[in-house]
Amino acid sequence: MKTNGTKTIFLLLTLAAFLCFAGNVTAAEESSKAKVKQNDDTIGTAAEEDYKANYQAKVKQNDGTIAIIAGVINYVCPKIVPASTKICNADKPVESAVGIQKYMEQNWDKEEDDIEDAKMPELLNKKAALQFWDAVEQFKLHYPYREKAKKATEKEDWYNAFLNEEMAWQYLVKCASRGIFAKKIVDGE
């Protein structure tokens, strides 16, 4: 998941465009290749073999999206938490992200306080960190759907595999949306 500097910058710049256009267009292209057919009995379902292709395309897209998110994490992480915390690890961006969240939440009484009001340890950019925190929340929500998708593939239930993978992508988009807020804030935009 390690990315070089130039590639990261380009990926960051194209993140919004990728998520808004490339993802949908790519999926549409794959779908088009798969020639989706309408099943008479079930709402919105197509032939199983088509969903297999759709699922595979979606997995590719999700992996690509996660790679881009990883780039954002690696870009933003050192601008949110001090180096002394040793939280940021470019080789393990997801761990870095969860690490930031844990670092922020160490004094947070979830029942009583808004996260914004929690007494937080030193942050380099609290405003960005708060947006980043929600991005991580959204990211975490994508896992169960990818798990369900994998389980469905074991049964060759390609329709549900595809839909669960699609649902996972929805959370990745929401994660990216908040992650872009965080990046804009650290960049002073």
Added chain:
Amino acid sequence: MLNKLKSTFQLVLFSMIVLGLCTTVNAQSLEEIMKARGLTQQDMLAAAKTYTPTGKMDEYYCFSSGGQSGHVIAYGVPSMKLLKYIAVFSPEPWQGYGYGDVESEELLNQGRMRGRKITWGDTHHPALSETAGEYDGKYLFINDKANPRVAVIDLKTFSTIQIVPNPIMKSEHGSTFVTPNTEYILEATQYPAPFSNKYVSLDEFNEKYRGAMSFWKFDMKKGKIIVKDSFSVELPPYCQDLSDSGKKVSEGWVFTNSFNSERYVGGFGKGNTKWQDRLPFEAGASSKDTDYLHMINLKTAEKLFKDGKTTEINGHAVITMKTMVENNALFLIPEPKSPHGVMIDPSGQYITVSGKLDTHVSVYDFKKMMKLVESKKYEGKDPYNIPILSMKESLHGQVELGLGPLHTQYDKEKGIAYTSLFVDSAIAKWDYLNLKLLEKISIHYNVGHLVTAEGDTVSPDGKYMISLNKLSIDRFLPVGPLHPQNHQLIDISPGKPMQMLYDMPFPLGEPHYALLIKADKLKPIKRYKKKWFKNRVKPGREKVVKEGNQVTIHSSLIRSHYSPEIIEVNVGDEITWHITNLERAQDETHGFSVDLYNIHGSLEPGETCTFKFTADMEGVFPFYCTEFCSALHLEMMGYLLVKP
């Protein structure tokens, strides 16, 4: 595909850079812009004083009454950026106020009068809760002149939490104003009427029509008016007008002025009564040179109430004028003709009264008034046996300010006040201790109230003043015959002439009064705590329960779906629909709307709303999120299927 997109993106990026360069080449200098737009140095200075770049915050909140809209409007100062319309007496769909949810319907039902639901209000005077005479930023109060009611707004959420109808008044005006520690919220009558809800002939005006001052007991801890601990004082059938509570030396006393102490009843115009040949109300209501400033001893009134020296009218405790007079708790003092403002200075000693039809502003000295009270030196009594103090002996002095003086606010600088001049369309800056007019500034046009920063507290800030003008005439792009009002921001920094900074069109009712409070005094919450809502739906516990024709839906919503998304019921089913917004992110509000059922809710993060309705129409009813909440907003929908 990705490569193609990369190329496209690079092209767009290149174009943006080229455009940026072109813009730089064509950039105008400040002087060129000023010339092109016809701006003066003074205009540029005004712009610099008000311009608040994106991401920067204002120094003050302004809370303005929303007039006939029944709302309160909040905006920032000095930018004059609109922040929120707070729904109070009128339904407001964006906030999901009065469109099917039990919570806001319950609030609007609190405001029922004689069993009737009223869906508008004529909001006039906001008041902020105070601690030791300073705004504390916790609660805001607002009155409804048309249907006498007082509402409480919680400034943690900027939403209405209580509406209390006045059981004895038929209209009011001198409200809301608070005592220095918000023990009481004041509400004074405007037009006299019988306290009962029965018909009483105008022939009995002097005997049976009455004014009153209500004291609504406020519990700061609960954030609630305690109706059973509240009471009213009966007043003569003059038109009581504006009120203010004493502070510091005058704490424990309450003041309200009045017009039509003549007790004139009009009747003008061919109608079906014997009064049709009389001259209009306006002719008779201002025939005397003076009216009466009322001086009420709240401490004594409170004791009388606690001692049970009251009469119960419509379930509300009223202290009669007779009881008040017997206990030396009610006095009158002549005040200039047709007054429309009584304001107490930061020291609590000086009371400014303006007579609309007098060019003078009168400054009363509370200490002098108290000497007369304590020595029981009266110059007479009114027809209701209320002692009248000498105006001459109560006055600190009078100053001629201009035509149609109305309301006064105070400055940080000792002795400095600002008074609105309605007829002159100007505001006068003057010295109320040395009784000197200092300066005037023109406004556009016909100013009513004015407000200075924290200008009615024990320590005003100065800095800014807003002129709340009734007419805008030629100030804004025309929008047809109904013009917006005009709020004009004025710089009142010390040591230099007042400077007009900004005109803000106010397009939602006539805002009477406003308040300016330092922004850092407010601590609004960012989201609701789920545990505040007894009907909250926990994630994973969503369900639909059907018992006979009672259908209870426990649903949740989060970016970007409802759970459950499809609900099936039968025609005639009674629906109770609890919805919880599970979001923990700030600003992730979701809407809820069911077409044709006139339902709309706004669910802020953490909030639960309950909607109740009868599925009385067969059909397919899509519901959807009305806030553009995420990239998948359009997909956030569901179906209510109503089977025959």
